[in-house]
Amino acid sequence: MGSTIFAEMSALAVSTGSVNLGQGFPDTDGPREVAEAAAAAILGGRGNQYPPVPGIPELRQAIAEHQRRFYGLEFDPDTEVQVTTGATEAIAAALLALVEPGDEVIAFEPYYDSYAACIALAGGTRVPVTLPAPDFRPDLGALRSAVTGRTRLILLNTPHNPTGTVFTRDELTAIAELACERDLLVICDEVYEHMVYTGEHVPIGSLPGMRERTVSISSAGKTFSFTGWKVGWVTATPELVLAVRAVKQFLTFVSSGPFQYAVAEALRMPDAYFAGISEGLRAKRDLLCTGLAEVGFVVYPPDGTYFVTTDIRELGAADGVEFCRDLPRQAGVVAIPNSVFYDDAEAGRTQVRFAFCKRPEVLQDALARIEKWASGR
Secondary structure (H helix, E strand, O other): HHHHHHHHHHHHHHHHOEEEOOOOOOOOOOOOHHHHHHHHHHHHHOOOOOOOOOOHHHHHHHHHHHHHHHHHOOOOOOOEEEEEOOHHHHHHHHHHOOOOOEEEEEEOOOOOOOHHHHHHHHOOOOEEEEOOOOOOOOOOOHHHHHHHEEEEEEEOOOOOOOOOOOOOOHHHHHHHHHHHOOOOOOEEEOOOOOOOOOOOOOHHHHOOOOOOEEEEEEHHHHHHHHHHOOEEEEEHHHHHHHHHHHOOOOEEEEEHHHHHHHHHHHOOOOOHHHHHHHHHHHHHHHHHHHHHHHHHHEEEEEOOEEEEEEEEEEHOOOOOHHHHHHHHHHHHEEEEEEEEEEOOHHHHOOEEEOOOOOOOOHHHHHHHHHHHHHHOO
């Protein structure tokens, strides 16, 4: 249902002239020098034809340098890095490569809607472990109980969309120990790795015993605010990368040629740029969280990502889908119901997600519209 509701909300945003706080994309472009690097690559004839299936060497080298620079992880750019068409293709290729029909895949719900689709395409069985409100911390006992003899892998997302949970080192250590004990693979979606406001981002692949059983996934779209370029990547052992590549080449073959050159330069930007991502988004998070709370939403401030989850019960509403369908027409603001990210829809029935990766004036406009609507009810 996730893709359906996204399409519906996008159409409502256009038809009603609403402020779109539903979809997770910035309303400003990323660094000009990165855009200029893409333009120079196009005009210079670099990447306009098929790039290599693994990705251009310059980008694979930059990805390996990024992993070393921020996390102390060493990857061979020639054998342990694969460039993909965004993180979504990386997730699909990894699941199709590593999951056989009948295998069980544990995923923490609520979760990005492509997870369910890709597990199904691979013939796997999705086994949800719920991150319960209000703190959305993983229940490690429930996770251990979910593992059976048919469990193939754990699908992890940290920082977590849509809740904003950043898994702690202790939580990840417990997950890693379970994976090693039960001989499980882990696919970790880390696209919000540079958007952390509380705690730190710890790649599970950096923990003892996890280097050889982890497929780490990230992308340039969120970090550099060029979501339309669709440049993502996988880092893993040569065996796991080869498995992912064998599937990836039959999905898109290759893509984003000139943009790969630009992302290679972007990944080498100074530390101040990466630190500034969280600093700028933290202020927007606080602006939106404060405003929504003042109107009457129960707000769960996120530790990471650029989404905030709220609860609508204090507003007298009981169904997030109905609420989000009415909000554009009544208040001129679009949000997304979290229930579409759950197998157990009741667990998220009254939760609604807003994106704060917008200009402050856009967030203020949205809040003014919601306040006017709420005061007139």
